[in-house]
Amino acid sequence: MVARSLLRSNGSTGQLLLEVFKGKGIGSYVCDSKGNKYLDALAGLWCTALGGSEPRLVKAATDQLNKLPFYHSFWNSTAKPPLDLAEELISMFTAKEMGKTALTTGASIFLVAAFIAEPVIGAGGIIPPPKTYFEKVHAVLKKYDILFIADEVSTGFGRLVTMFGSDMYNIKPDLVSLAKALSSAYVPIGATLVSPEISDVIHSQSNKIGLFAHGFTYSGHPVSCAVALEALKIYRERNIPDHVKQISPRFQEGIKAFAGSPIIGETRGVGLLLATEFANNKSPNDPFLPEWGVGGIFGAECKKRGMLVKVVGDEIAMSPPLIMTHREVDGLVSIYGEALKATEERVAELICKKTRGWKMIARGLLRSNASSSSSQAINLLKYVTTSGSLQGHAQNLWDAPTRHFSSVPSPQSNSTDENGFKGHGMLAPFTAGWQSTDVHPLGCYVYDMDGKKYLDSLAGLWCTALGGSEPRLVKAATEQLHKLPFYHSFWNRTTKPSLDLAKEMLSMFTAREMGKVFFTNSGSEANDSQVKLVWYYNNALGRPDKKKFIARSKSYHGSTLISASLSGLPALHQKFDLPAPFVLHTDCPHYWRFHLPGETEEEFATRLAKNLEDLILKEGPETIAAFIAEPVMGAGGVIPPPKTYFEKVQAIVKKYDILFIADEVITAFGRLGTMFGCDMYNIKPDLVSVAKALSSAYVPIGATLVSPEISEVIHSQSNKLGSFAHGFTYSGHPVACAVAIEALKIYQERNIPDHVKKVSPRFQEGVKAFAGSPIVGEIRGVGMILGTEFADNKSSNEPFPAEWGVGAIFGAECQKRGMLVRVAGDNIMMSPPLIMTPDEVEELVSIYGDALKATEERVAELKSKNNN
Secondary structure, eight states, rough: GGGGOOOTTOOOSSSSSOOEEEEEEEETTETTTOEEEEEETHHHHHHHHSSSSOOHHHHHHHHHHHHHOOOOTTTTOOOOHHHHHHHHHHHHSSSOOOEEEEEEESSOOOOOOOOEOSBBBOOOOOOOOTTTHHHHHHHHHHTTOOOOOEEOOOTTTTTTSSSSSHTTTTTSSSEEEEEEEGGTTSSEEEEEEEHHHHHHHHHHHHHHOOOOOOOTTTTTTTHHHHHHHHHHHHHHHTTTTHHHHHHHHHHHHHHTTTTOOOTTEEEEEEEEEEEEOOOOGGOOOOOOGGGGGGHHHHHOOOOOOEEEOEETTTTEEEEOOOTOOHHHHHHHHHHHHHHHHHHHHHHHHHHHHHHHHHHHHHHHHTTTTTHHHHHHHHHHHHHHSSSOOOOTTTTGOOOOOOOOOOSOOOOOOOOOOOOOOOOOOOOTTTTOOOOOOOOOETTTTEOOTTEEEEEEEEHHHHOOOOOSSOOOHHHHHHHHHHOSSSSOOOOTTTEEEHHHHHHHHHOOOOOSOOOEEESSSSSSHHHHHHHHOOOOOOOHHTTTTOEEEEEETOOOOOSSHHHHHHHOOOOHHOOOOOOOOOEEEEEEOOOOOOOOOOOOOOHHHHHHHHHHHHHHHHHHHGGGEEEEEOSSSTTTBBBBBOOTTTHHHHHHHTTTEEEEEEETTTTTTTTTTSSSSHHTTTTTSSEEEEGGTTTTTTSSEEEEOHHHHHHHHHHHHHHOOOOOOOTTTTTTTTHHHHHHHHHHHHHHHHHHHHHHHHHHHHHHHHHHHHHHTTTEEEEETTTTTEEEEOOGGGGGTOOOOOGOHHHHHHHHHHTTTEEEEETTTTTTEEEOOOOOOOHHHHHHHHHHHHHHHHHHHHHHHHHHHHOO
């Protein structure tokens, strides 16, 4: 029953067995839940380059978890590991000089319109380039001033016998994408290397066109960066590319020795990357019948003999760990040969069953003595495959073979010191440079590199709900790292932590019944996935035109191309040519700023609901797929909904058969005083996005909860429409899931929502007591989330001059007094850890008041100066 709660990445939606991998990873091997040991010929998912039991990576993660599990890299702040990793990556990449490194969680790294190519195509079938290909492509791109992006996600760090694929093929890219082996998959991380030409333009033009408003909560996650740093050290110290150079000839030659098999069309590869493509008559234009599942048969035969490979249709892919020994390579080649022989025999049987004339002959042959039956079947196979295509033979006589296991999816300044833009290698999200900050956490506090202590009133980035030093989360991560640091959740396989977490999340969400959980690495990816889920759902229902999304002005849903389009913040759209055309925006429900004179909250909500309905009717209800909303708007300024708003909005979307997506990335797990924001506002969503507090940010993870109605349509229609072909390498990462499971236990055992109910009144009332300040327009919030908006004359229509930087003055005054807040223009946001004590709340209120007084004095000076 547990397995039913997980919506798997690129997995079958049919009734195939879900394999659970929970045993310890041992070098190049993994163990399933029954203790069976398998040579992992795919390195997890092209990524566990250093195998599943590298103690140095476990130690690096554990050390960083104990030191600083999370701190963000936004707004002129960061930690030391991301800076160190950025420098190390730039120094390692020698194909061309690189200027900056932008760190991500691994999937959201392609953001520049250009020509993009993998040095060796990976998931598309392992296709090395023909001779002179990149040389000629380079010339064309250069001729027309087109950027070249090298996607080294699968090829980086030694897989092709050079440190990067760009080295092997003399590629001189402008940008480079990295992930997978960057941390050997022990924790989620990705990166983009940016050439000096591009990064210098971004920096030099930012004052004119606005900052590079893109980034993720977990960009430069300190634990991920610490593990990646250690992985890079190992690649260099052990000279992994040279090791690959030594063992890959046997790997390539050993497998290619079987290329003469009558069922193999081609075997191709380079280094420790190799593919076999099965084909009838050895022809690329004469495939075997899909229903035969030749690739699936081979995969099952490999598994039976103790080896896991990737199967996609009739293509087999292998990319084993880079630490493989000569003996393990020989074992791999041996299993491959035995599995191929068994597959040939099975294909011979299928050929016999397929044709009327050969059917009786085959039965006679296969009843012969056991010692000769195999060779006779193969001889028959060879005869048939050389006598013409099978495609025209007696289609009506098909005798379906028994279903085989298959992993295929079923139908700042220019300073060169460390504080300046040119003084470090990291391209930071939402900023261009910072004061390097090596922070150390203790509960609700963080310490900078000088040892100064700050009350962290933003909980990292809305996310360290349990503070920065929760030993139970560190222990959960460490134990899972020792047990199984990574295994994927693709193709009907997964790990026990992902199943357990899915089950727990479904039981915790009580606003309405949910059916499945789809795992991501962040809130951005969760909301990005929502779009594909909804599109697939409507395609499955035969509604191809129902594809538009309605979001709200001033909302924030992420920074990927799709989630940034959903967001309603101009900075995320300007200079990126967003939003996408399928995204519409309706009114922001900010009563103070947008209500009409004399209009009550209920009347305001009624007007907004009417405007929403008018927009739906204007576009055509048959074109609107979903409406997405945060229960309380977060990054847009902390905007709680007006009274009756969600009641009225839900009635409208239900009337026109439009799905409701609740973005609970910030509000989930107790922040509002209820476990979910949906509980507080009686929202009955069809889909829900969560992240941030899901793991208290100790390891990157996000998720999408899917209603039974949607998940059942996806399941029932998948044979007709094709599998839900969407997912991320780190979807359901076992370490992230283990930490999240422990976090959910803590939220429940300590009754965090009840604790928030007890401490939040003083937090809200204490800060709102300053609402009479002449420079404060509004203070608004609920639970442990609060926003202050500065305004001249307390009017929503009279902002202070932007150049005064009133919000920044307040932020600096808070920092001077030992508290960190989020500043966005003249908006101040606070969402402190949910474990705050009453004494810490009093400290927060006191610092807020002192900082406000100092800000009032500074504003008075600015006004006086302006009047003179």
